[in-house]
Amino acid sequence: MKELQHLNKYFYKYKTHLVIGIVITIVARIFLLFTPRYVKKIFVIIENAFKNNATEAAVKADLTEAILYIIGAAVVGGILTFFMRQTIINVSRYIEYDLKNEIYEQYQKLSLNFYKKNRTGDLMNRITEDVGRVRMYAGPAIMYSINTVALFVIVIIYMVNASPKLTLYTILPLPILSIIIYKLSKEIHKRSTIVQEYLSKLSTFTQESFSGISVIKAYGIEPQTALNFNTLAKESKDKQIDLNKVQAWFFPMMILLIGTSNLLVIYVGGMQYINGEIKSIGTIAEFIIYVNMLTWPVATVGWVTSIVQQAEASQKRINEFLKIVPEIKNNNANHSEITGDVQFKDVNFTYDDTNIQALKGISFHIKPGDTLAILGKTGSGKSTVLDLVGRLYDIDQGSILINDTEIADLNLVDLRNNIGYVPQDAFLFSDSIKTNIKFGKHDATDEDVIEAAKNAQVHKNIIKFNKGYDTILGERGITLSGGQKQRVSIARAIIKSPKILLFDDCLSAVDTETEEKILNNINKISKGKTGIIVSHRISAAKNADKIIVLDHGKIVQEGTHDTLINTDGYYKELYLKQLSENTANPL
Numbered sequence: 001m002k003e004l005q006h007l008n009k010y011f012y013k014y015k016t017h018l019v020i021g022i023v024i025t026i027v028a029r030i031f032l033l034f035t036p037r038y039v040k041k042i043f044v045i046i047e048n049a050f051k052n053n054a055t056e057a058a059v060k061a062d063l064t065e066a067i068l069y070i071i072g073a074a075v076v077g078g079i080l081t082f083f084m085r086q087t088i089i090n091v092s093r094y095i096e097y098d099l100k101n102e103i104y105e106q107y108q109k110l111s112l113n114f115y116k117k118n119r120t121g122d123l124m125n126r127i128t129e130d131v132g133r134v135r136m137y138a139g140p141a142i143m144y145s146i147n148t149v150a151l152f153v154i155v156i157i158y159m160v161n162a163s164p165k166l167t168l169y170t171i172l173p174l175p176i177l178s179i180i181i182y183k184l185s186k187e188i189h190k191r192s193t194i195v196q197e198y199l200s201k202l203s204t205f206t207q208e209s210f211s212g213i214s215v216i217k218a219y220g221i222e223p224q225t226a227l228n229f230n231t232l233a234k235e236s237k238d239k240q241i242d243l244n245k246v247q248a249w250f251f252p253m254m255i256l257l258i259g260t261s262n263l264l265v266i267y268v269g270g271m272q273y274i275n276g277e278i279k280s281i282g283t284i285a286e287f288i289i290y291v292n293m294l295t296w297p298v299a300t301v302g303w304v305t306s307i308v309q310q311a312e313a314s315q316k317r318i319n320e321f322l323k324i325v326p327e328i329k330n331n332n333a334n335h336s337e338i339t340g341d342v343q344f345k346d347v348n349f350t351y352d353d354t355n356i357q358a359l360k361g362i363s364f365h366i367k368p369g370d371t372l373a374i375l376g377k378t379g380s381g382k383s384t385v386l387d388l389v390g391r392l393y394d395i396d397q398g399s400i401l402i403n404d405t406e407i408a409d410l411n412l413v414d415l416r417n418n419i420g421y422v423p424q425d426a427f428l429f430s431d432s433i434k435t436n437i438k439f440g441k442h443d444a445t446d447e448d449v450i451e452a453a454k455n456a457q458v459h460k461n462i463i464k465f466n467k468g469y470d471t472i473l474g475e476r477g478i479t480l481s482g483g484q485k486q487r488v489s490i491a492r493a494i495i496k497s498p499k500i501l502l503f504d505d506c507l508s509a510v511d512t513e514t515e516e517k518i519l520n521n522i523n524k525i526s527k528g529k530t531g532i533i534v535s536h537r538i539s540a541a542k543n544a545d546k547i548i549v550l551d552h553g554k555i556v557q558e559g560t561h562d563t564l565i566n567t568d569g570y571y572k573e574l575y576l577k578q579l580s581e582n583t584a585n586p587l
């Protein structure tokens with residue numbers, strides 16, 4: 001229960017609902033317990049009528065009164081039971097909602113390292129399945145526990161009053177029932193976890209094969225894929241049948257134990273009646289109803305125990321994530337003015353997980369409004385420089401200054417709001433093109449969106465789609481070409497009009513002519529803005545105010561296009577190579 005203490009703050013938050021729920025539960029039980037007592041009364045009325053030769057009218061009047069009491073109590077009890085669920089179960093839904101938000105907020109704060117260390121499936125499971133199990137504790141488990149305790153206390157008092165000996169025999173099989181249900185629930189949970197695992201394996205497999213359907217078809221491996229699917233589906237079916245075997249025991253066990261208790265009541269009660277220890281046969285009828293009333297709540301003791309154990313395990317997993325202190329923290333609550341002056345001073349950076357030293361002693365200075373181009377072989381550290389400017393990671397040694405202030409001392413929100421980042425793999429959400437472009441600036445007008453798309457040279461493509469800017473992208477929508485995706489992603493960055501623009505090899509999928517146009521537009525609109533362009537192409541770098549060439553995390557060349565094409569080294573080699581390759585579009 002230690003882990004579940006995390007929920008206490010929520011129970012406190014919804015204390016009024018909970019208290020009302022508990023009171024309603026107790027009152028509802030009291031009303032529902034009118035039934036057995038009035039059933040006994042009916043027996044007594046009839047027994048007395050025979051003994052005393054009562055008139056038919058008098059018996060009818062007494063019976064009608066008793067029946068009306070039973071109906072009235074059942075109606076009130078039913079209404080209160082409805083409100084019991086409406087209060088306690090609703091609280092569990094509120095807690096589920098709060099907990100999901102708490103986890104999601106924490107996810108957003110955690111750094112990229114966290115996402116690399118944890119699988120997406122695991123992150124999703126904690127916010128869905130684990131929270132779902134915790135909800136079962138916060139709602140049904142609490143409701144059934146209160147219900148059971150309230151019912152038990154009241155019923156036992158009534159029963160002892162009626163016949164202590166019969167009470168003892170009646171409740172004797174109940175603990176056995178509880179233990180059996182507990183064991184069954186545990187086994188059901190164990191087997192259903194396995195079933196769940198197989199279901200998620202099956203859905204991951206299907207999802208991957210649909211995403212990679214073009215590769216599957218191109219390689220003609222449909223029969224093999226179908227065979228793999230069949231194997232997984234068969235295993236999944238076998239596990240489901242295993243589960244059904246245990247589940248099938250649940251109700252027969254309950255019926256058996258209820259039957260045993262009923263027989264005991266009839267036998268022991270009958271003997272007591274014959275011996276004159278109980279006065280009315282109605283007591284036996286009353287006890288039979290008690291037994292049936294108690295069975296379900298007692299069975300739930302076993303079920304609730306298993307729910308609490310599962311919730312404890314799930315909350316433990318959730319707490320593991322909630323306790324992680326975000327690596328990248330906002331160290332400045334005040335507003336930071338960002339102008340776009342970016343300076344790296346002897347920066348070293350090593351990735352934690354791979355221990356790869358991606359940057360070694362990097363130094364450069366970009367003044368507001370200037371453009372820096374970074375070139376270098378694959379894996380030389382270019383993207384890492386951009387990630388560090390956006391403070392996606394904190395550095396090990398050296399310093400990164402923005403406006404002469406250490407990057408870690410700037411307000412993180414202001415820093416990121418002033419950065420427009422276009423990643424290597426343009427990621428677009430399954431939404432309209434317009435929403436994807438507006439992602440960087442929610443209050444952008446339609447004119448702003450069109451302007452940004454024009455500058456990114458993608459407007460003409462968009463208006464050719466039937467629904468233009470309202471065209472939906474992604475799974476249920478259309479698929480953009482690699483170059484179109486990159487340009488929508490550029491429009492998303494420039495619409496923000498940020499102080500610093502970061503382009504990570506984001507023009508690789510567009511032809512050099514379009515690249516030229518985009519770069520010209522960016523030059524025009526980014527007057528006074530700082531740009532860092534990572535590229536493998538000279539065409540993207542040649543107009544930059546400064547160019548650096550990286551190799552194995554070190555700067556091996558730096559200068560302008562004119563100086564570098566006249567200096568032996570990587571830049572000149574690349575220039576000559578691309579010049580000969582691209583005679584149609586001279587550099």
Ligand SMILES: Nc1ncnc2c1ncn2[C@@H]1O[C@H](COP(=O)(O)OP(=O)(O)OP(=O)(O)O)[C@@H](O)[C@H]1O
Nearest residue numbers: 351353354356358377378379380381382383384385
């Ligand atoms: N998230 C990461 N975790 C661990 N190591 C990384 C990570 N990203 C990059 N690296 C490693 O750091 C080094 C520099 O990578 P980086 O992505 O900065 O290179 P790059 O020059 O941008 O490459 P490319 O041109 O292929 O995009 C590489 O050796 C890479 O394997």
